[in-house]
Amino acid sequence: MSADATGLIHHSDGCARCWWAGLDPTYVAYHDTEWGVPERDGRALYEKLILDGFQAGLSWITILRRREGFRSAFAGFDPEAIARFTEADVARLMSDTGIIRNRAKIVGTIAGARAFLRIEESGPGFSRFLWDFVEGVPIQGTARDRAGIATETEVSRRMAKALKAEGFSFCGPVIVHAFMQAVGLVNDHLVGCHRHGACAALAR
Template identity: 55%
Template sequence: MTGTVTAATSLNRCGWAGSDPLYCAYHDLEWGVPVHDDRLLFEFLTLEGAQAGLSWITILRKREGYRRAFASFDPELVARFGDADVARLMADPSIVRNRLKIASTLDNARAFLRVQQEFGSFDAYLWRFVDGVPIQNAWRSLAEVPPKNELSDRMSRDLKRRGFRFVGSTICYALMQAVGMVNDHTVDCFRWSQLQNG
Protein backbone atom coordinates (compact mmCIF):
# COMPACT_ATOMS: atom_id res chain seq x y z
CA MET A 1 0.00 0.00 0.00
CA THR A 2 1.15 3.47 -0.74
CA GLY A 3 0.03 6.86 0.48
CA THR A 4 -0.99 8.01 3.91
CA VAL A 5 -4.00 7.47 6.10
CA THR A 6 -5.66 10.39 7.76
CA ALA A 7 -6.66 10.01 11.41
CA ALA A 8 -9.72 7.80 11.69
CA THR A 9 -11.79 10.54 13.27
CA SER A 10 -11.19 13.22 10.64
CA LEU A 11 -12.80 11.55 7.61
CA ASN A 12 -16.16 10.00 6.97
CA ARG A 13 -15.61 6.39 5.92
CA CYS A 14 -17.82 3.45 5.10
CA GLY A 15 -19.21 2.09 8.35
CA TRP A 16 -17.42 -1.25 8.05
CA ALA A 17 -13.98 0.40 8.26
CA GLY A 18 -14.36 1.14 11.99
CA SER A 19 -11.33 2.61 13.72
CA ASP A 20 -8.75 -0.18 13.44
CA PRO A 21 -5.72 1.42 11.72
CA LEU A 22 -5.18 -1.62 9.50
CA TYR A 23 -8.81 -1.60 8.40
CA CYS A 24 -8.76 2.17 7.81
CA ALA A 25 -5.59 1.90 5.72
CA TYR A 26 -7.11 -0.89 3.63
CA HIS A 27 -10.32 1.10 3.18
CA ASP A 28 -8.56 4.35 2.31
CA LEU A 29 -5.80 3.06 0.05
CA GLU A 30 -6.95 -0.20 -1.52
CA TRP A 31 -10.63 -1.13 -1.32
CA GLY A 32 -12.36 -0.14 -4.53
CA VAL A 33 -9.20 1.00 -6.31
CA PRO A 34 -9.02 -0.59 -9.78
CA VAL A 35 -6.36 -3.32 -9.87
CA HIS A 36 -4.83 -4.43 -13.17
CA ASP A 37 -1.74 -6.24 -11.88
CA ASP A 38 -2.05 -10.01 -12.22
CA ARG A 39 -0.04 -10.85 -9.13
CA LEU A 40 -2.16 -8.53 -6.98
CA LEU A 41 -5.31 -9.98 -8.53
CA PHE A 42 -4.11 -13.46 -7.57
CA GLU A 43 -3.44 -12.18 -4.06
CA PHE A 44 -6.96 -10.81 -3.71
CA LEU A 45 -8.47 -13.95 -5.22
CA THR A 46 -6.58 -16.02 -2.63
CA LEU A 47 -7.37 -13.78 0.32
CA GLU A 48 -11.07 -13.48 -0.51
CA GLY A 49 -11.29 -17.28 -0.65
CA ALA A 50 -9.40 -17.60 2.63
CA GLN A 51 -11.84 -15.17 4.23
CA ALA A 52 -14.85 -17.46 3.72
CA GLY A 53 -16.46 -17.94 7.13
CA LEU A 54 -14.06 -15.50 8.80
CA SER A 55 -13.84 -11.74 9.27
CA TRP A 56 -11.86 -9.68 6.77
CA ILE A 57 -9.79 -8.11 9.55
CA THR A 58 -8.57 -11.62 10.44
CA ILE A 59 -7.29 -12.02 6.88
CA LEU A 60 -5.76 -8.54 6.79
CA ARG A 61 -3.80 -9.36 9.94
CA LYS A 62 -2.49 -12.52 8.27
CA ARG A 63 -1.79 -10.90 4.91
CA GLU A 64 1.98 -10.67 5.35
CA GLY A 65 2.00 -14.29 6.48
CA TYR A 66 0.18 -15.24 3.30
CA ARG A 67 2.69 -13.33 1.21
CA ARG A 68 5.55 -15.24 2.83
CA ALA A 69 3.80 -18.60 2.71
CA PHE A 70 2.63 -18.33 -0.90
CA ALA A 71 5.77 -17.01 -2.63
CA SER A 72 4.57 -13.39 -2.73
CA PHE A 73 1.55 -14.67 -4.66
CA ASP A 74 3.55 -15.64 -7.71
CA PRO A 75 1.06 -17.99 -9.41
CA GLU A 76 3.78 -19.81 -11.37
CA LEU A 77 5.59 -20.74 -8.14
CA VAL A 78 2.39 -21.58 -6.22
CA ALA A 79 1.21 -23.78 -9.10
CA ARG A 80 4.28 -25.97 -8.51
CA PHE A 81 3.61 -26.48 -4.79
CA GLY A 82 3.21 -30.13 -3.83
CA ASP A 83 2.42 -32.30 -0.83
CA ALA A 84 5.45 -31.12 1.16
CA ASP A 85 4.32 -27.52 0.68
CA VAL A 86 0.80 -28.37 1.84
CA ALA A 87 2.27 -29.97 4.98
CA ARG A 88 4.42 -26.87 5.56
CA LEU A 89 1.43 -24.57 5.09
CA MET A 90 -0.76 -26.63 7.42
CA ALA A 91 1.86 -26.05 10.15
CA ASP A 92 2.14 -22.29 9.48
CA PRO A 93 0.22 -20.24 12.10
CA SER A 94 0.63 -17.06 10.06
CA ILE A 95 -2.12 -18.20 7.63
CA VAL A 96 -5.53 -19.83 7.96
CA ARG A 97 -4.66 -23.51 8.34
CA ASN A 98 -7.56 -25.01 6.46
CA ARG A 99 -6.56 -27.87 4.18
CA LEU A 100 -9.35 -27.23 1.66
CA LYS A 101 -8.48 -23.53 1.39
CA ILE A 102 -4.77 -24.28 1.02
CA ALA A 103 -5.41 -26.92 -1.64
CA SER A 104 -7.77 -24.55 -3.45
CA THR A 105 -5.02 -21.91 -3.62
CA LEU A 106 -2.76 -24.39 -5.41
CA ASP A 107 -5.56 -25.41 -7.79
CA ASN A 108 -6.44 -21.77 -8.36
CA ALA A 109 -2.84 -20.92 -9.24
CA ARG A 110 -2.90 -23.60 -11.94
CA ALA A 111 -6.27 -22.39 -13.25
CA PHE A 112 -4.95 -18.80 -13.10
CA LEU A 113 -2.05 -19.74 -15.40
CA ARG A 114 -4.46 -21.36 -17.87
CA VAL A 115 -6.54 -18.18 -17.95
CA GLN A 116 -3.41 -16.07 -18.48
CA GLN A 117 -2.46 -18.29 -21.40
CA GLU A 118 -5.92 -18.03 -22.95
CA PHE A 119 -6.56 -14.30 -22.44
CA GLY A 120 -3.02 -12.90 -22.25
CA SER A 121 -3.54 -11.88 -18.62
CA PHE A 122 -5.91 -12.61 -15.77
CA ASP A 123 -6.64 -8.88 -15.76
CA ALA A 124 -7.99 -9.07 -19.33
CA TYR A 125 -10.16 -12.03 -18.37
CA LEU A 126 -11.54 -10.58 -15.15
CA TRP A 127 -12.26 -7.04 -16.28
CA ARG A 128 -14.23 -8.18 -19.30
CA PHE A 129 -17.08 -8.91 -16.85
CA VAL A 130 -17.52 -5.14 -16.48
CA ASP A 131 -16.38 -4.22 -20.00
CA GLY A 132 -13.18 -2.82 -18.52
CA VAL A 133 -14.95 0.01 -16.67
CA PRO A 134 -15.74 0.11 -12.91
CA ILE A 135 -19.44 0.06 -12.05
CA GLN A 136 -20.25 3.19 -10.06
CA ASN A 137 -22.88 2.47 -7.42
CA ALA A 138 -24.48 5.07 -5.17
CA TRP A 139 -25.44 3.29 -1.97
CA ARG A 140 -26.69 5.53 0.82
CA SER A 141 -26.14 2.94 3.55
CA LEU A 142 -24.30 -0.33 4.12
CA ALA A 143 -27.67 -2.08 4.27
CA GLU A 144 -28.17 -1.34 0.55
CA VAL A 145 -24.90 -2.97 -0.53
CA PRO A 146 -25.66 -6.46 -1.89
CA PRO A 147 -23.62 -9.51 -0.91
CA LYS A 148 -23.72 -10.67 -4.55
CA ASN A 149 -25.46 -9.89 -7.83
CA GLU A 150 -26.12 -11.33 -11.28
CA LEU A 151 -22.64 -10.35 -12.43
CA SER A 152 -20.92 -12.13 -9.54
CA ASP A 153 -23.17 -15.15 -10.18
CA ARG A 154 -21.92 -15.24 -13.79
CA MET A 155 -18.30 -14.76 -12.76
CA SER A 156 -18.57 -17.52 -10.17
CA ARG A 157 -20.00 -19.98 -12.69
CA ASP A 158 -17.27 -19.18 -15.20
CA LEU A 159 -14.43 -19.42 -12.70
CA LYS A 160 -15.74 -22.77 -11.43
CA ARG A 161 -15.99 -24.03 -15.00
CA ARG A 162 -12.32 -23.13 -15.43
CA GLY A 163 -11.29 -25.14 -12.35
CA PHE A 164 -11.21 -22.44 -9.65
CA ARG A 165 -12.40 -23.24 -6.13
CA PHE A 166 -13.67 -21.07 -3.25
CA VAL A 167 -15.16 -18.74 -5.84
CA GLY A 168 -18.84 -18.66 -4.89
CA SER A 169 -20.87 -15.65 -5.91
CA THR A 170 -20.42 -13.84 -2.57
CA ILE A 171 -16.64 -14.30 -2.75
CA CYS A 172 -16.66 -13.09 -6.36
CA TYR A 173 -18.62 -9.98 -5.40
CA ALA A 174 -16.17 -9.26 -2.56
CA LEU A 175 -13.37 -9.64 -5.11
CA MET A 176 -15.09 -7.19 -7.44
CA GLN A 177 -15.38 -4.70 -4.60
CA ALA A 178 -11.78 -5.15 -3.49
CA VAL A 179 -10.22 -4.72 -6.94
CA GLY A 180 -12.37 -1.79 -7.96
CA MET A 181 -14.62 -3.47 -10.50
CA VAL A 182 -17.45 -1.90 -8.50
CA ASN A 183 -17.32 1.25 -6.41
CA ASP A 184 -19.32 0.20 -3.35
CA HIS A 185 -18.19 2.97 -1.03
CA THR A 186 -21.31 4.60 0.39
CA VAL A 187 -22.02 8.08 -0.97
CA ASP A 188 -21.20 9.73 2.39
CA CYS A 189 -17.70 8.17 2.37
CA PHE A 190 -14.86 10.42 1.25
CA ARG A 191 -13.57 7.69 -1.09
CA TRP A 192 -16.83 7.39 -3.05
CA SER A 193 -16.35 10.61 -4.98
CA GLN A 194 -12.57 10.11 -5.30
CA LEU A 195 -13.16 6.81 -7.11
CA GLN A 196 -15.90 8.05 -9.44
CA ASN A 197 -13.48 8.22 -12.34
CA GLY A 198 -12.02 4.79 -11.65
Protein backbone atom coordinates in the same frame (compact mmCIF):
# COMPACT_ATOMS: atom_id res chain seq x y z
CA MET B 1 -17.98 6.90 17.87
CA SER B 2 -20.61 4.89 16.02
CA ALA B 3 -22.12 4.65 12.59
CA ASP B 4 -24.95 7.02 11.73
CA ALA B 5 -28.27 5.90 10.27
CA THR B 6 -26.75 5.52 6.78
CA GLY B 7 -23.79 3.42 7.91
CA LEU B 8 -21.18 6.17 7.81
CA ILE B 9 -18.72 6.68 10.63
CA HIS B 10 -17.59 10.27 11.12
CA HIS B 11 -13.98 10.25 12.27
CA SER B 12 -12.07 12.87 14.20
CA ASP B 13 -10.06 13.71 11.07
CA GLY B 14 -13.24 15.07 9.53
CA CYS B 15 -13.70 12.17 7.10
CA ALA B 16 -16.84 10.07 6.82
CA ARG B 17 -16.09 6.41 6.15
CA CYS B 18 -18.05 3.24 5.42
CA TRP B 19 -19.23 1.54 8.62
CA TRP B 20 -17.22 -1.65 8.09
CA ALA B 21 -13.87 0.12 8.46
CA GLY B 22 -14.65 0.78 12.11
CA LEU B 23 -11.86 2.42 14.10
CA ASP B 24 -9.10 -0.17 13.74
CA PRO B 25 -6.12 1.69 12.20
CA THR B 26 -5.27 -1.27 9.95
CA TYR B 27 -8.82 -1.46 8.66
CA VAL B 28 -9.12 2.31 8.22
CA ALA B 29 -5.86 2.41 6.22
CA TYR B 30 -7.08 -0.46 4.02
CA HIS B 31 -10.39 1.34 3.44
CA ASP B 32 -8.64 4.59 2.57
CA THR B 33 -5.88 3.30 0.31
CA GLU B 34 -6.91 -0.03 -1.24
CA TRP B 35 -10.59 -0.94 -1.09
CA GLY B 36 -12.39 0.12 -4.25
CA VAL B 37 -9.26 1.21 -6.10
CA PRO B 38 -9.32 -0.31 -9.63
CA GLU B 39 -6.67 -3.05 -9.77
CA ARG B 40 -5.57 -4.28 -13.19
CA ASP B 41 -2.45 -6.26 -12.37
CA GLY B 42 -3.22 -9.94 -12.89
CA ARG B 43 -0.98 -11.23 -10.13
CA ALA B 44 -2.40 -8.77 -7.59
CA LEU B 45 -5.90 -9.82 -8.60
CA TYR B 46 -4.99 -13.48 -8.11
CA GLU B 47 -3.64 -12.73 -4.63
CA LYS B 48 -6.77 -10.86 -3.59
CA LEU B 49 -9.09 -13.55 -4.95
CA ILE B 50 -7.21 -16.21 -3.00
CA LEU B 51 -7.24 -14.15 0.20
CA ASP B 52 -10.98 -13.57 -0.18
CA GLY B 53 -11.38 -17.33 -0.49
CA PHE B 54 -9.48 -17.81 2.76
CA GLN B 55 -11.80 -15.29 4.36
CA ALA B 56 -14.82 -17.57 3.88
CA GLY B 57 -16.34 -18.07 7.32
CA LEU B 58 -14.05 -15.45 8.88
CA SER B 59 -13.79 -11.67 9.08
CA TRP B 60 -11.65 -9.79 6.57
CA ILE B 61 -9.60 -8.16 9.35
CA THR B 62 -8.47 -11.67 10.36
CA ILE B 63 -7.00 -12.15 6.88
CA LEU B 64 -5.70 -8.61 6.60
CA ARG B 65 -3.62 -8.98 9.77
CA ARG B 66 -2.06 -12.15 8.37
CA ARG B 67 -1.50 -10.88 4.83
CA GLU B 68 2.28 -10.73 5.14
CA GLY B 69 2.25 -14.23 6.58
CA PHE B 70 0.26 -15.44 3.59
CA ARG B 71 2.65 -13.72 1.19
CA SER B 72 5.63 -15.38 2.85
CA ALA B 73 3.99 -18.81 2.93
CA PHE B 74 2.78 -18.63 -0.69
CA ALA B 75 5.96 -17.40 -2.40
CA GLY B 76 4.75 -13.83 -2.70
CA PHE B 77 1.66 -15.13 -4.50
CA ASP B 78 3.72 -15.95 -7.58
CA PRO B 79 1.37 -18.25 -9.52
CA GLU B 80 4.24 -19.99 -11.31
CA ALA B 81 5.87 -20.90 -8.00
CA ILE B 82 2.61 -21.94 -6.34
CA ALA B 83 1.62 -24.10 -9.32
CA ARG B 84 4.68 -26.24 -8.60
CA PHE B 85 3.75 -26.82 -4.94
CA THR B 86 3.66 -30.49 -3.91
CA GLU B 87 2.07 -32.45 -1.12
CA ALA B 88 5.15 -31.60 0.96
CA ASP B 89 4.31 -27.92 0.54
CA VAL B 90 0.73 -28.58 1.61
CA ALA B 91 2.06 -30.26 4.76
CA ARG B 92 4.40 -27.31 5.38
CA LEU B 93 1.55 -24.84 5.01
CA MET B 94 -0.67 -26.85 7.33
CA SER B 95 1.87 -26.25 10.09
CA ASP B 96 2.37 -22.54 9.32
CA THR B 97 0.80 -20.47 12.11
CA GLY B 98 1.12 -17.31 10.03
CA ILE B 99 -1.82 -18.28 7.82
CA ILE B 100 -5.27 -19.84 8.13
CA ARG B 101 -4.53 -23.56 8.10
CA ASN B 102 -7.33 -25.02 6.04
CA ARG B 103 -6.28 -27.87 3.79
CA ALA B 104 -9.07 -27.42 1.24
CA LYS B 105 -8.24 -23.72 0.86
CA ILE B 106 -4.52 -24.43 0.56
CA VAL B 107 -5.13 -27.06 -2.12
CA GLY B 108 -7.54 -24.65 -3.81
CA THR B 109 -4.83 -21.98 -3.89
CA ILE B 110 -2.52 -24.34 -5.78
CA ALA B 111 -5.29 -25.29 -8.21
CA GLY B 112 -6.07 -21.60 -8.65
CA ALA B 113 -2.45 -20.86 -9.54
CA ARG B 114 -2.59 -23.49 -12.27
CA ALA B 115 -5.89 -22.06 -13.52
CA PHE B 116 -4.35 -18.58 -13.54
CA LEU B 117 -1.47 -19.80 -15.69
CA ARG B 118 -3.83 -21.51 -18.14
CA ILE B 119 -5.81 -18.29 -18.54
CA GLU B 120 -2.61 -16.28 -18.97
CA GLU B 121 -1.24 -18.67 -21.58
CA SER B 122 -4.31 -19.50 -23.62
CA GLY B 123 -6.68 -16.59 -23.15
CA PRO B 124 -6.79 -12.84 -22.78
CA GLY B 125 -4.89 -12.89 -19.51
CA PHE B 126 -6.32 -13.04 -16.00
CA SER B 127 -6.86 -9.30 -15.62
CA ARG B 128 -8.72 -9.03 -18.93
CA PHE B 129 -10.66 -12.20 -18.09
CA LEU B 130 -12.05 -10.49 -14.97
CA TRP B 131 -12.45 -6.95 -16.29
CA ASP B 132 -14.41 -8.16 -19.31
CA PHE B 133 -17.28 -8.93 -16.92
CA VAL B 134 -17.72 -5.19 -16.39
CA GLU B 135 -16.71 -4.26 -19.96
CA GLY B 136 -13.44 -2.85 -18.66
CA VAL B 137 -15.06 -0.07 -16.63
CA PRO B 138 -15.79 -0.17 -12.87
CA ILE B 139 -19.45 -0.31 -11.91
CA GLN B 140 -20.29 2.78 -9.86
CA GLY B 141 -22.43 2.04 -6.83
CA THR B 142 -25.00 4.62 -5.76
CA ALA B 143 -25.93 3.34 -2.30
CA ARG B 144 -26.44 6.03 0.31
CA ASP B 145 -26.87 3.61 3.19
CA ARG B 146 -25.57 0.17 4.07
CA ALA B 147 -28.94 -1.45 3.26
CA GLY B 148 -28.32 -0.52 -0.37
CA ILE B 149 -25.08 -2.51 -0.63
CA ALA B 150 -25.66 -5.89 -2.30
CA THR B 151 -23.98 -9.07 -1.08
CA GLU B 152 -24.04 -10.61 -4.55
CA THR B 153 -25.14 -9.54 -8.02
CA GLU B 154 -25.89 -11.03 -11.41
CA VAL B 155 -22.35 -10.10 -12.46
CA SER B 156 -20.76 -11.77 -9.44
CA ARG B 157 -22.81 -14.89 -10.11
CA ARG B 158 -21.55 -15.03 -13.69
CA MET B 159 -17.97 -14.40 -12.65
CA ALA B 160 -18.15 -17.04 -9.92
CA LYS B 161 -19.46 -19.60 -12.39
CA ALA B 162 -16.69 -18.77 -14.87
CA LEU B 163 -13.96 -18.94 -12.22
CA LYS B 164 -15.17 -22.33 -11.00
CA ALA B 165 -15.24 -23.59 -14.59
CA GLU B 166 -11.58 -22.57 -14.91
CA GLY B 167 -10.58 -24.49 -11.77
CA PHE B 168 -10.84 -21.96 -8.95
CA SER B 169 -12.55 -22.84 -5.67
CA PHE B 170 -13.95 -20.89 -2.71
CA CYS B 171 -15.29 -18.37 -5.17
CA GLY B 172 -19.05 -18.34 -4.77
CA PRO B 173 -21.09 -15.27 -5.77
CA VAL B 174 -20.84 -13.62 -2.33
CA ILE B 175 -17.07 -14.05 -2.10
CA VAL B 176 -16.67 -12.89 -5.69
CA HIS B 177 -18.77 -9.78 -5.06
CA ALA B 178 -16.61 -8.94 -2.03
CA PHE B 179 -13.58 -9.43 -4.27
CA MET B 180 -15.08 -7.17 -6.94
CA GLN B 181 -15.68 -4.45 -4.36
CA ALA B 182 -12.14 -4.74 -2.99
CA VAL B 183 -10.34 -4.52 -6.34
CA GLY B 184 -12.48 -1.75 -7.77
CA LEU B 185 -14.46 -3.74 -10.31
CA VAL B 186 -17.30 -2.20 -8.31
CA ASN B 187 -17.11 1.08 -6.40
CA ASP B 188 -19.30 0.25 -3.41
CA HIS B 189 -18.17 2.96 -1.03
CA LEU B 190 -21.28 4.67 0.29
CA VAL B 191 -21.97 7.88 -1.63
CA GLY B 192 -21.31 9.93 1.52
CA CYS B 193 -17.96 8.23 2.16
CA HIS B 194 -14.94 10.41 1.37
CA ARG B 195 -13.52 7.60 -0.81
CA HIS B 196 -16.51 7.23 -3.14
CA GLY B 197 -15.64 10.22 -5.28
CA ALA B 198 -11.93 9.43 -5.22
CA CYS B 199 -12.49 5.89 -6.51
CA ALA B 200 -14.98 7.14 -9.09
CA ALA B 201 -12.31 9.53 -10.37
CA LEU B 202 -9.78 6.70 -10.62
CA ALA B 203 -12.28 4.77 -12.75
CA ARG B 204 -12.17 7.56 -15.32
